[in-house]
Ligand SMILES: Nc1ncnc2c1ncn2[C@@H]1O[C@H](COP(=O)(O)OP(=O)(O)OP(=O)(O)O)[C@@H](O)[C@H]1O
């Protein structure tokens with residue numbers, strides 16, 4: 001489903017160039033549950049942003065569902081983000097002025113879903129993350145764990161092919177982090193492809209595959225629970 | 233569908249920043265309001281003038297002497313015979329000459345300076361005369377050279393306090409070394425037109441029989457004649473005929489200028505239109521300022537909401553959707569401002585116009601113009617900030633602190 005070959009990302013700030021990713025080659029299949037680990041500054045977020053079509057690679061190949069992402073125009077990319085990808089951020093990134101329910105409805109507005117269907121699906125998504133009682137609260141009236149669950153509901157509401165989560169438990173206490181992981185595990189069991197970045201081995205051990213980054217390169221890629229992983 | 237959702241978002245944003253939105257609109261409100269007030273006043277003035285013209289300007293000609301060719305001599309003046317000959321023309325309904333002098337009118341200890349017109353009894357056919365008390369001059373007053381006078385209502389009030397008290401009283405007229413006693417037989421209403429009244433200010437006038445004036449001033453010829461032509465007749469043709477007639481009566485037609493009231497009114501009306509348009513144009517500059525205000529606030533808004541834009545883009549909003557969202561917000565602000573300006577301007581314009589007793593005319597054209605113009609302002613000044621928002625890179629926008 002995801003194929004990445006020779007991916008590079010260079011940040012340019014004036015005359016200073018930072019090579020955040022150097023020659024990454026990864027393949028991720030449908031239904032996988034992947035943890036990305038590595039020290040700070042190793043390029044994990046950079047990698048996730050490219051996977052999520054929020055940023056473009058400097059060079060290399062990224063194929064998502066048989067589509068070469070670098071060839072796509074901005075409008076098509078917006079559609080890919082909307083339809084194929086659910087992104088969960090460390091800092092939640094909810095719109096502060098609207099309720100949890102409305103936040104979850106947002107991706108469906110851009111998918112041109114009718115108001116009635118939007119509400120229904122948003123309620124259903126919130127149900128899946130166990131937040132039915134807080135749907136009419138605004139983000140600042142929710143705890144960190146609850147906010148992240150709203151963000152997950154928003155990420156999964158359009159039934160995306162992959163859910164990307166950059167340190168989803170980074171801002172949460174261990175109990176909330178545990179709850180979030182339970183949701184991810186359940187989603188994966190239902191067939192969702194999940195890729196998450198984490199610093200905590202505890203979290204990573206709950207996934208099925210760990211890809212380790214250092215200095216913009218993949219230094220290790222192993223399957224857990226004895227499951228077989230093919231990689232190029 | 234999505235446009236409706238975007239509209240909702242835009243309205244919510246405007247509502248969430250009520251104070252700022254109101255201040256943003258203020259420039260446009262004031263600008264549109266100014267233009268509306270000025271056009272309302274201009275239209276009112278024009279309608280007032282047109283009303284006055286319709287009442288007594290149609291088919292009227294003034295024949296004046298001119299010294300453009302050579303100095304005027306006494307035989308160039310109009311004799312009674314000339315007046316009668318012109319009146320006898322087929323196209324002419326009435327012709328009437330006048331003698332005009334400035335005199336002093338006195339009653340008891342009150343005195344005013346008045347323009348005294350020596351006129352014929354048919355003068356009311358060539359000029360607007362509206363007698364509100366008593367009567368106008370009659371054939372017998374002219375023939376009998378009676379010592380009678382008609383005052384305008386303001387003179388009557390100035391001398392007698394009320395128009396009622398004036399009729400039947402005897403006043404003293406002083407002209408040069410001579411003094412005469414005249415009895416007041418009628419009061420003439422001054423113009424219905426507010427503007428004419430304003431223009432006349434402290435102007436007083438009065439009428440006496442032309443025969444009486446002839447004797448006071450030892451003249452039997454008159455410097456000016458007014459003519460009422462038949463309705464629906466080409467005034468150019470009539471002018472031609474009058475000049476030919478004067479020529480046949482051994483007069484030098486180069487010595488006369490014939491003015492059409494029509495032309496004079498048209499000129500004044502044109503001037504008024506130009507004036508209105510010019511002042512409106514100047515006021516319209518404030519619309520530009522209003523537009524810049526909208527652009528400024530939209531730019532601030534785009535910066536403030538960079539993160540929101542990033543989130544929306546991450547969730548699948550297209551650049552065009554973001555563009556539309558900010559553009560619609562700018563247009564709502566400007567159209568709302570335009571609408572408020574239009575309403576306020578109309579209300580204030582109506583207030584002023586009714587105070588001046590001028591007609592209130594609200595034109596659909598002006599309303600459409602104001603609304604279209606404010607929409608255009610919103611689009612023109614909203615496009616740049618909206619484009620800026622649309623072009624933001626999603627990841628940069630998300631990282632924005
Ligand atoms: N916008 C940017 N401009 C310039 N350099 C950047 C930018 N974003 C990231 N970098 C650099 O790229 C490298 C990789 O950064 P990245 O954020 O991907 O690391 P990370 O693995 O996510 O780290 P962390 O665990 O702290 O989140 C770092 O050296 C960082 O300084």
Ligand SMILES: [Mg+2]
Nearest residue numbers: 044045046166
């Ligand atoms: Mg990171």
